[in-house]
Amino acid sequence: MRWLAALALLASPAAAVTCEDVDHLGASYxxxxxxxxxxxxLFLRDDNGDILGSFSAVEAHTHLPLLFAMNAGMYHEDRSPVGHYVEDFVEEMRVISNDGPGNFGLLPNGVFCIGDTFKVFETLDFLAREPFCSDATQSGPMLVIDGALHPRFIPNGTSKYIRNGVGTFDDGTRAVFAISNEPVNFHDFATLFRDVIGADNALYxxxxxxxxxxxxxxxxxFGWQLGPIIGVLPSQ
Structure with missing residues (x-):
């Protein structure tokens, strides 16, 4: 957590989002x-209802420079969200609570909520609590659940990809986003959030x-067109 304290000292509300490269289990993040x-x-569509799909399109849509951005949840071929999606209090997609094929259905999955705090909820807990969220995106699987790794992850998993996700803390005052700079498996990516970032909950x-x-x-x-995007705009 020493790197987190250092970033907090450097950050200010008007400043650019501070990012740091770290090594974990032989991989760079x-x-x-x-x-x-x-x-x-969160950003998905323009004023005509068309999917934005890129960081530059978000900037053109908002007429503001993004201080930070990342893809933020799985999407269908038409780039619409697979799971729950809320943007500026408007729900586009309901919560999906059943299991299914692919990583999204590898339960437990979860929801990242921007509300009175930043919070990653396990999906069933989210449904039970019904938290206030101005923006929310559902994805999966969960990486860290109340400090524990997802039960299906194995240390030497052979499925490796460039992966990204978000972790939050019980006080809700910050969200930490991470992306691997080389292909990694789920287990190693999850331990980054648990052991290096110290997140209480984290979502893939x-x-x-x-x-x-x-x-x-x-x-x-740059690369393929995206679905949901999460980003930070300058304070107005």
Whole structure:
């Protein structure tokens, strides 16, 4: 957690989001720390209802530069969200609570909620609590659940991809986003959130399509068009 304390000292509400490269279990990751006093939002469609799909399209839509952005949840071929999605209090997709094929259905999965705090909820807990969320995105699987790894993860898993996700803490004051800079398995990615970041709960966003926009680090990944995007805009 020493790196987190250092980032907190460097950060300020008007400053760019601070990202740091770290090594864990022989792989490189980039970790970005977002405080609750920063303007973190979800983005999916433009004013015509068309999917934005890229960091540059979000900036054109908002007429503001993104201080940080990342893909934020799995999506169908038409790039609509697979799971629960709320943007600016408007629900586009309901909560999906049943299991299913693919990583999304590897229960337990979860929901990242931007509300009175930043919070990753396990999906059934989210349904039971019905928290206030101005923005929310569901994905899966959960990486860390109340400090424990997802029970299906194995240390030497052979399925490796560039992966990204988000972790939160019980006080709800910050969200920490991470992306691997090389292919990693679920177990190693989850232990990054548990052991390095120290997140109480963490949620997997996606793999293979994972991308990061971090202009303060001179980085803006490109590739396939995206579905949901999460990003920080300058304070107005």
């Amino acid at each position: 980039t970790i970005c720390d977002v405080g609750f006093d920063q303007d973190l939002q 966003f996606d793999g293979k399509v994972s991308r990061l926009h971090a202009p303060a680090n001179n980085r803006s990944d």
